[in-house]
Every structure is written in C-alpha cells, then in structure tokens.
Amino acid sequence: MSTAQSGATKRRTAATTPEPPPADEQRQRKKSRPPSATGRENRAGLAFVTPTFVVVLVVVILPILWTVLLAFQNAKLVDIQDMGLLGNWTLDNFTQVFSSAGFWSSLSTTLVYTVGATLGSVVLGLIAALALRTPFRGRGLLRGAMLLPYVAPVVAVAFVWEVALSPQYGIVNEWGRSLFGWDDPIAFLSTREYEVGLLGAHFDIPLALLTVIAFETWRYFPFAFLFILARLQAVPGGLEEAAKVDGATPLQRFRHILLPQLMPVMALLCVLRFIMTFNKFDDVYLLTNGGAGTEVAAVRVYDFLTSRYDVGAAAAQALVLAAVLMVLLGLYFKFFGKKVQEES
Amino acid sequence: MSPLSMTRTQFEERLFGVLRWVVIAFLAVITIAPFYYMVLLSVKSIDSLLLDPGSLWVSAKEFTLSTYENVLKPQSEGGQGFLQLLLNSALVSLGTVALTLIAAVPGAYAISRLKFFGNRQISAMFLAVYMFPATLLAVPLFVMFAKLGLSSSLAGLAIVYVAQTVPVSIYMLKNYFVTIPYSIEEAAALDGCSRLQALRKVILPLALPSLMATGLYVFMIAWNEFLFALLFLAADPEKWTVSLGLAQLSNGIEVSKTVLMAGSVVLTIPVILLFFAAERLLTEGLTSGADKS
Numbered sequence: 001m002s003t004a005q006s007g008a009t010k011r012r013t014a015a016t017t018p019e020p021p022p023a024d025e026q027r028q029r030k031k032s033r034p035p036s037a038t039g040r041e042n043r044a045g046l047a048f049v050t051p052t053f054v055v056v057l058v059v060v061i062l063p064i065l066w067t068v069l070l071a072f073q074n075a076k077l078v079d080i081q082d083m084g085l086l087g088n089w090t091l092d093n094f095t096q097v098f099s100s101a102g103f104w105s106s107l108s109t110t111l112v113y114t115v116g117a118t119l120g121s122v123v124l125g126l127i128a129a130l131a132l133r134t135p136f137r138g139r140g141l142l143r144g145a146m147l148l149p150y151v152a153p154v155v156a157v158a159f160v161w162e163v164a165l166s167p168q169y170g171i172v173n174e175w176g177r178s179l180f181g182w183d184d185p186i187a188f189l190s191t192r193e194y195e196v197g198l199l200g201a202h203f204d205i206p207l208a209l210l211t212v213i214a215f216e217t218w219r220y221f222p223f224a225f226l227f228i229l230a231r232l233q234a235v236p237g238g239l240e241e242a243a244k245v246d247g248a249t250p251l252q253r254f255r256h257i258l259l260p261q262l263m264p265v266m267a268l269l270c271v272l273r274f275i276m277t278f279n280k281f282d283d284v285y286l287l288t289n290g291g292a293g294t295e296v297a298a299v300r301v302y303d304f305l306t307s308r309y310d311v312g313a314a315a316a317q318a319l320v321l322a323a324v325l326m327v328l329l330g331l332y333f334k335f336f337g338k339k340v341q342e343e344s
Numbered sequence: 345m346s347p348l349s350m351t352r353t354q355f356e357e358r359l360f361g362v363l364r365w366v367v368i369a370f371l372a373v374i375t376i377a378p379f380y381y382m383v384l385l386s387v388k389s390i391d392s393l394l395l396d397p398g399s400l401w402v403s404a405k406e407f408t409l410s411t412y413e414n415v416l417k418p419q420s421e422g423g424q425g426f427l428q429l430l431l432n433s434a435l436v437s438l439g440t441v442a443l444t445l446i447a448a449v450p451g452a453y454a455i456s457r458l459k460f461f462g463n464r465q466i467s468a469m470f471l472a473v474y475m476f477p478a479t480l481l482a483v484p485l486f487v488m489f490a491k492l493g494l495s496s497s498l499a500g501l502a503i504v505y506v507a508q509t510v511p512v513s514i515y516m517l518k519n520y521f522v523t524i525p526y527s528i529e530e531a532a533a534l535d536g537c538s539r540l541q542a543l544r545k546v547i548l549p550l551a552l553p554s555l556m557a558t559g560l561y562v563f564m565i566a567w568n569e570f571l572f573a574l575l576f577l578a579a580d581p582e583k584w585t586v587s588l589g590l591a592q593l594s595n596g597i598e599v600s601k602t603v604l605m606a607g608s609v610v611l612t613i614p615v616i617l618l619f620f621a622a623e624r625l626l627t628e629g630l631t632s633g634a635d636k637s
C-alpha cells in the first residue's frame with residue numbers, strides 16, 4: 001500500500017517541481033487535474049470500504065457490544081423474547097461469575113493450558129521447520145502430511161485421540177502394556193492427577209490437562225511450522241556461510257544468526273496462538289467435556305449458556321475472559337513489544 | 345581455529361545430522377499415524393478391534409465396509425444419514441465462502457490501494473476484529489438468532505461463519521492486493537475503466553490465486569467448525585452438519601467406535617482432498633507477508 005502511494009506522490013511532485021510553469025498553464029493544469037483526484041480517490045475508497053465495514057459492524061462489532069450490555073442485564077433466555085435492548089440493569093452476573101465454584105481454578109487452568117499449548121506448538125513448529133529446512137527425498141510429501149493435523153476437522157481428530165488413548169480398546173495403552181510393561185491401562189483423558197514415581201519421589205501430574213495440551217500442540221504446530229519455514233527460507237544464505245567459515249558451530253549459528261532473524265515471526269505466532277488458545281472451546285469440550293481438571297473458561301461460557309440458559313452470566317463470563325486476555329496482552333506489549341520491534 | 349573447536353563443530357554437526365533424522369521420523373509418525381489409525385479402524389468391525397486393540401493392520405477376513413454403509417445410509421433405513429449431513433455441510437460451507445468473499449473483497453481492495461479518510465483506522469479495526477474471541481460472539485448471536493427465529497437454520501449458521509471469516513479474509517486478500525503493481529490499474533484507468541471495472545476485470549483475475557486460497561481457507565473453517573453448529577442446530581437433527589452429527593453420534597451408546605471412525609473419515613476426506621489439490625496455493629496465501637516481517 002505504502003509503496004504504491006508514495007510512488008504516486010513522487011510522480012506528482014516530479015511533474016510539478018522542475019520549473020515553475022507560466023501562470024496560465026498552471027491554471028490550466030489546476031483545472032484539468034485534481035483538487036478532484038484525491039477527492040475522487042477518497043470517495044472511491046469510502047465507497048469500496050463501506051460494504052465490508054457494514055458487514056463487520058453488523059455481524060461482529062454490534063454483537064460484541066451487545067455482549068457488554070447483556071453482561072450487565074438480568075437476562076435469561078426464556079424472557080429474552082419480550083425483553084427490550086436496555087433495562088433490567090444489574091451487577092449480579094459478575095458477582096455470580098466471580099463467586100461461582102471453580103471460577104478461579106478454571107482461570108488458572110485456562111492459563112496453564114494456553115501457555116503450554118502456545119509454547120508447545122511454536123517450539124515444535126520451530127524444530128520441524130529446522131529439520132525440514134534443507135531438501136531430502138520425500139520432503140514435499142512430509143511437508144504436506146505435516147499440515148494434516150491443522151486442516152483436519154477437530155471433531156474427527158478428537159475422536160481419533162479419544163479412541164487411541166482409551167483404556168479399554170486404545171492402541172496406546174495396548175502398546176504401553178506390551179512394550180513398556182505398564183501394569184494398568186492409563187485413562188489419559190479422565191485422570192485428574194496421576195501419580196508418578198521418579199527416583200523414589202512421588203508426585204502428581206495433571207494428566208488430563210497435559211493430554212489436552214499435547215493435543216493442542218499437535219494440532220497447531222503445523223501453523224507455526226508454515227510461518228517459521230517461510231521466514232527461514234528468506235534468511236540470506238551468505239550470513240550463515242560466513243559464520244561457518246569463521247568457525248561457528250551449528251548451535252552458535254542457530255543462536256546468533258537464525259534465532260534473531262526468526263524472533264519477530266515467533267513472537268507474532270506466540271501472540272496469535274495465545275489469543276486463539278485462550279478462547280478455545282471445541283478441543284477441550286470434545287476431548288474431556290471439561291472434566292478431570294480441564295475446565296477452561298470458554299467451556300464455562302458454554303455451560304452457562306446451554307445448561308442454565310443464563311445469558312447474562314454467560315455474557316459476563318465471556319467478558320471477564322476477554323478482559324483478562326486484554327490485560328495479559330497489554331502486559332506483553334508493554335514489556336516485550338518494544339523489544340520485538342527493535343529486533344525486527 | 346583451534347583443533348578443539350574443530351572437533352566441537354564436527355561433533356555438533358554429526359549430532360544434529362542424526363537428530364534431524366530422528367525429528368523427521370518423529371514428525372512423520374505423529375502426523376501420519378493418527379490418520380492411518382482412523383482409516384484402519386474404520387474398515388474393521390468392533391469385535392476385531394476389541395479382540396486385538398494393538399493391531400496395526402487389517403486382515404482380509406476382518407475387512408469390512410459395513411461401517412461406511414451404516415454411516416451413510418439414511419436414518420429411515422437404520423443408518424446414520426450422513427449423506428444428508430454432508431449436503432448440509434457443503435451448503436453452509438459454500439455459502440460462507442461466497443458471502444465472505446463478496447463481503448471482504450471491496451474492503452480489502454480499498455484499504456490496500458486507495459487513499460481515503462480513515463483508511464488506517466479502518467484497516468486497524470479489521471485487524472483488531474480478527475483478534476476478537478469467538479466466545480464473545482457466541483452469546484449475542486445465540487440470543488439474536490433465538491429472537492429472530494433463525495436458530496436451526498443453515499442460512500443463519502452461514503452468517504455466523506461469515507462473522508468468523510471476514511476479518512482473516514480481508515487480511516489475506518489485502519496482503520495479495522498490495523503486491524499487484526499500481527501501474528496496471530493506472531493503465532486500466534487510462535483505457536477508460538472505472539474503479540469497479542478495474543477491480544473486476546483487472547485486479548480480481550490477477551488476484552485469482554489469492555481468492556482461491558482465501559476461499560479454501562474459509563471453506564475449511566466453515567466445514568470444520570463445531571461450537572456454533574452445536575449452539576444453533578443441536579435441536580434439529582435434519583440440519584446438522586457432519587461435525588455436529590459425528591459429535592452427537594458419539595454420545596449415543598449403541599454406536600460402535602469403528603462406525604464412529606468411518607464417520608470421521610467421511611468428515612475428513614473432503615477437506616483433505618481440497619487441501620492437497622491446492623496445498624501450495626493455500627500455504628503461500630496464508631504465509632505471504634511472513635517472510636517480509
């Protein structure tokens with residue numbers, strides 16, 4: 001956008017600057033060419049952007065504003081038919097949300113889930129991009145196959161995981177027993193805490209939560225992989241060659257040459273994935289129904305909405321979730337935003 | 345260069361040379377195996393699954409297509425009626441693609457090529473909207489559609505999907521529009537084309553790869569979507585999309601897991617086929633701009 005525009009201005013100034021033309025020619029030029037050119041472009045721009053703007057306004061922005069209203073209203077689905085847009089003001093929804101059992105634990109679950117899945121998918125995406133950077137036989141094929149988890153429908157892949165991890169007929173438990181000698185089948189998706197013994201010490205790990213994090217990592221690492229690989233292939237080869245000649249080891253070349261180049265895109269991916277995962281509903285709902293310590297906040301919104309038909313409370317819960325997300329993003333940009341910009 | 349650092353370089357090179365193949369093998373397993381497993385189970389009967397859950401292949405004796413027959417047969421004949429659901433999904437997804445592109449193209453064109461008052465604010469707004477969580481949209485849309493009597497309607501669902509896909513479409517299209525040289529449009533203007541004609545006859549044909557990539561991405565989102573389908577259509581089995589139908593199927597106890605896997609295959613195949621038909625297009629459309637950041 002900027003190049004095209006600056007190009008246009010440059011041409012215009014180049015045409016006018018050389019020498020001040022005689023007065024009447026100047027007047028002529030004024031007549032033949034714009035005040036109207038920019039005005040016309042302005043009008044055309046507004047004309048083109050208006051339909052899109054209206055659609056976004058009607059289907060996205062107005063509904064979100066309505067969420068804000070609903071959050072402060074006493075709104076149940078049954079009486080919504082005859083309820084006006086305004087009125088019935090109350091703060092009950094928020095007290096209900098904050099005081100309801102499990103609100104704070106669901107918030108911390110959401111955070112753990114989001115951070116784990118975001119880091120997991122970006123790091124695995126990075127590793128995959130590095131491994132597939134140089135050509136080998138079958139790279140194209142693998143590259144295509146690696147996008148499968150990302151493009152496949154969530155319902156289908158969630159079932160595959162559910163069946164594969166099942167304690168009764170799942171392949172994972174079957175192999176775990178025959179290869180690793182597991183005594184009992186492990187119920188990956190319904191075990192809140194799993195006791196592990198390591199070097200004589202026993203501690204509990206939140207198994208179901210870790211499993212949904214693994215699922216999310218698996219499903220979204222291809223997305224990170226795509227972006228990181230694209231950036232990786234734009235890194236000038238000369239830089240690395242030079243470092244190689246200077247005797248830098250592969251690790252040093254990665255740390256000092258590749259990583260700084262990849263940092264901006266990885267930071268962007270982290271922000272994107274964080275936002276998307278923070279509000280994720282389907283994955284957890286399909287795998288565990290929000291049980292066994294995996295109740296993320298988005299699942300609670302759904303529960304308020306469908307099992308209690310409490311529209312106001314659902315709106316309040318969604319709003320609180322969005323507010324927490326905004327605060328976190330604000331903090332992120334305050335502390336890291338500048339740094340990322342400098343590095344890019 | 346001391347001999348010590350030489351050996352360190354050699355050591356690391358050898359180590360990463362091996363590790364690279366380990367990683368490649370690992371990636372191949374985790375991405376392909378689940379889908380292989382899905383297809384494998386879909387052609388078995390539940391008995392042979394329970395008999396040997398760890399088996400990695402299907403013998404000729406076990407092989408059956410009755411699972412697919414069960415999934416696809418209409419409910420009146422004792423099946424699960426997935427053909428109807430496939431049709432519903434296709435209608436909703438194609439409708440979403442058409443509506444989204446119609447809504448997104450003019451705006452993306454305007455913010456990428458025209459200088460107008462408020463350009464920057466509007467393009468920032470489009471990007472910000474992309475970040476809005478779907479949960480914020482779920483409540484008001486749910487209520488609105490209940491009010492309008494549009495719940496349990498495929499058209500209503502398509503509108504909801506448009507809300508989800510317009511922002512990202514604007515973003516993808518914009519990224520492509522800016523790469524089309526401005527001079528081409530100036531030439532069209534000299535030839536007497538209006539803006540609208542220039543967009544239709546010059547820009548859109550040139551942007552065809554991007555239009556297709558965006559359309560494909562939108563199709564995938566709509567086809568795979570689950571939350572809103574569940575919210576809006578759950579009460580009306582006639583209107584279910586495949587995703588929703590499959591999820592509801594799993595709640596029924598009498599349906600065996602292998603039938604469920606056949607349903608998963610049916611749900612997955614259209615998306616995968618489309619994706620492989622246009623893989624390059626899609627990956628480039630998605631990541632264009634990433635290498636410039």
